[in-house]
Amino acid sequence: xxxxxxxxxxxxxxxxxxxxxxxxxxxxxxxxxxxxxxxxxxx
Amino acid sequence: xxxxxxxxxxxxxxxxxxxxxxxxxxxxxxxxxxxxxxxxxxxxxxxxxxxxxxxxxxxxxxxxxxxxxxxxxxxxxxxxxxxxxxxxxxxxxxxxxxxxxxxxxxxxxxxxxxxxxxxxxxxxxxxxxxxxxxxxxxxxxxxxxxxxxxxxxxxxxxxxxxxxxxxxxxxxxxxxxxxxxxxxxxxxxxxxxxxxxxxxxxxxxxxxxxxxxxxxxxxxx
Numbered sequence: 001x002x003x004x005x006x007x008x009x010x011x012x013x014x015x016x017x018x019x020x021x022x023x024x025x026x027x028x029x030x031x032x033x034x035x036x037x038x039x040x041x042x043x
Numbered sequence: 044x045x046x047x048x049x050x051x052x053x054x055x056x057x058x059x060x061x062x063x064x065x066x067x068x069x070x071x072x073x074x075x076x077x078x079x080x081x082x083x084x085x086x087x088x089x090x091x092x093x094x095x096x097x098x099x100x101x102x103x104x105x106x107x108x109x110x111x112x113x114x115x116x117x118x119x120x121x122x123x124x125x126x127x128x129x130x131x132x133x134x135x136x137x138x139x140x141x142x143x144x145x146x147x148x149x150x151x152x153x154x155x156x157x158x159x160x161x162x163x164x165x166x167x168x169x170x171x172x173x174x175x176x177x178x179x180x181x182x183x184x185x186x187x188x189x190x191x192x193x194x195x196x197x198x199x200x201x202x203x204x205x206x207x208x209x210x211x212x213x214x215x216x217x218x219x220x221x222x223x224x225x226x227x228x229x230x231x232x233x234x235x236x237x238x239x240x241x242x243x244x245x246x247x248x249x250x251x252x253x254x255x256x257x258x259x260x261x262x263x264x
Contacts, residue, residue, distance in 0.1 A: 028235045029236070029243075029247075
């Protein structure tokens with residue numbers, strides 16, 4: 001999903017890019033929730 | 044044959060029969076484990092021949108040759124169904140991680156494994172806590188991101204500081220801007236992750252707010 005967003009960002013208009021940035025932040029959070037294995041830099 | 048001997052013989056035969064039943068699955072697991080060891084041998088700097096200089100390119104090409112060789116085994120019919128499935132998964136994982144697996148050979152003391160990396164991070168954390176007297180380094184890490192590792196590396200001794208001055212003197216500005224952009228982006232991602240873990244409601248609220256403002260002015264196709 002994040003790879004797709006990054007791909008779209010290259011050709012997106014400024015307004016679309018801002019919306020995609022919000023979606024990317026949300027996807028990043030979801031990824032954080034899914035990836036709990038291993039010692040993180042901060043707890 | 045006495046009754047006792049017959050009983051023991053029967054028991055032994057039963058044990059051997061059970062072993063026979065497990066012989067093939069055991070051999071299979073050993074073969075699968077052997078692939079892991081082969082890759083470990085390719086990647087482990089300490090297992091290289093004495094005097095051999097490893098680089099990202101040499102290790103990468105060896106790993107690629109191994110992957111090609113094993114890919115051919117997938118199709119030549121020499122493997123069982125289970126082995127094919129396991130090997131396909133293994134090759135997929137190696138393909139996904141390939142770029143990360145062969146990054147540590149061009150620089151001495153670069154942490155090779157996850158354990159080495161975590162030990163290295165613990166070292167940085169200890170150093171910070173010793174210098175600043177604070178137990179928690181989250182704020183420091185959030186503020187400076189990966190730069191904390193760069194700073195510690197450049198500042199470790201006079202030779203590294205001199206190297207920093209030398210490198211900074213002949214820095215390409217375009218390359219510097221690109222690096223700075225990448226670092227800022229990576230740091231921003233780490234910050235989002237931290238906020239998602241520790242200040243989730245506030246982060247989600249801010250995302251919804253940003254989204255609502257943007258949705259009024261434009262929409263995605």
